[in-house]
Amino acid sequence: MNILMPQLGETVAEGTIMVWYKAVGDVISPGDNLFEIETDKTSMEIPATAGGVLSEIRAPAGSTVPVGSVVAVLAGDQGDSAGASPPSVSPANTKSNDPFKPVHTPERNYGAATLPSGIKVTPVARRMAAQLNVDLNTTTGSGPRGRVVAKDVQSAAQISSSAPAPLVSLTAPSTVEWAPEQITALFADVPFEEEPLSAMRRITARRLVEAKRTIPHFYLTTDVSTEKLLSARTEANAHAAGKFKLSINDFVIKAVAAALQQVPQANAAWAEDRILHFHRSDVAVAVAVDGGLFTPVIRHANSKSLSAISSEMQALAERARAKKLTPAEYQGGAITISNLGMYGVRSFSAIVNPPQAAILAVGAVERRPFEGTDGSVRFGSFMTVTLSCDHRVIDGSVGAQLLSSFKRLIEAPRALFDL
DSSP: OEEEOOOOSTTOOEEEEEEESSOTTOEEOTTOEEEEEEOSSOEEEEEOSSOEEEEEESSOTTOEEETTOEEEEEEOTTOOOTTOSOSOOSGGGOOTTOTTOOOOOGGGGSOOEEOTTSOEEOHHHHHHHHHHTOOGGGOOOOSGGGOBOHHHHHHHHHHHHTSOOOOOOTTSOOOOOOOHHHHHHHTTTSOOOOOOOOHHHHHHHHHHHHHHHHSOEEEEEEEEEOHHHHHHHHHHHHHHTTSOOOOHHHHHHHHHHHHHHHSGGGSEEEOSSSEEEOSSOOEEEOEEETTEEEOOEETTGGGSOHHHHHHHHHHHHHHHHTTOOOHHHHSOOSEEEEEOGGGTOOOOOOOOOTTBOEEEEEOOOEEEEEEOTTSOEEEEEEEEEEEEEETTTOOHHHHHHHHHHHHHHHHSGGGGGTO
């Protein structure tokens, strides 16, 4: 019985095996933890769903493996693993009785594609080739029956990147990608330490580059008065008597959810050949963790109270920092909130997290001078927020309406208690 690298999310293409809890020859019982994997979103222990003897480990600890690939072989009670080797690690050829059958996603229905040249390519390799600009027609496959798999694309990309870099014109934008060896050579006389990329950091970096290159961003910034918000927060926490403690971020989540209901055109996502318009407000919140970032989602945020949002957000943040979030807890959402105010950041612009269409960057609350209605100079509490939008989904006027609605709700926060 083949043990596969499981699919832990719709957008997860690979995982890194951090540690094996069992060794070759160990007797396995259903429910025994076999290994731990790390993706860009989570870290999870993978249990066995069948018993037998672990006869082979094909992916040692530290290796990064595409989803659907065989990582080990589980033999029967007598240790007989004959016929266990699969004709292909392509998802199309895996059997329904595999102990770790990947979660169904639309991409996995297609199996390996055949190029005009007759070369067969797995879905993961095809997508990786597009990202790394590798010509599949000149790539040699090492998979079953000469199929091009992910590691073939990686090897081709490394060979290409190690070639001498062409001369770059100082008057034209450069699209040359540096090889790691070329970069480290620049700092040969500077003391440094190398930190290997984790699966989370590597995949996050790739997706951010892809998002910045492919999504037509535009940015809207406004200053929001927080005088009434701070007052309402202090009063609510005093009345809570320790039952809950509202943060500024809780008000921001609720206000964003309410604003999406008031401006439904912005409560949407890009789906390549269509736009999805949502009826409820699911709001993702960026949470910093060691080595990366998680975006757990508060679902139905428009219909939840501030105290419920506060309690749920605290629980999700704790699970995120422990890297114990499940895909159902971090996938989806129409918008993300990224708050760096606690670090004293006044304002910043964030990158849209596809397929979402917007992300709100929230700065610090600070005292600032402003001109009163009588012309005098006064001081008040303000925060600067910047809304990044995907122009394919949200037009400028729609983004402005969403930001204006958010501003009104924050500046009149008592209404949020009734929504």
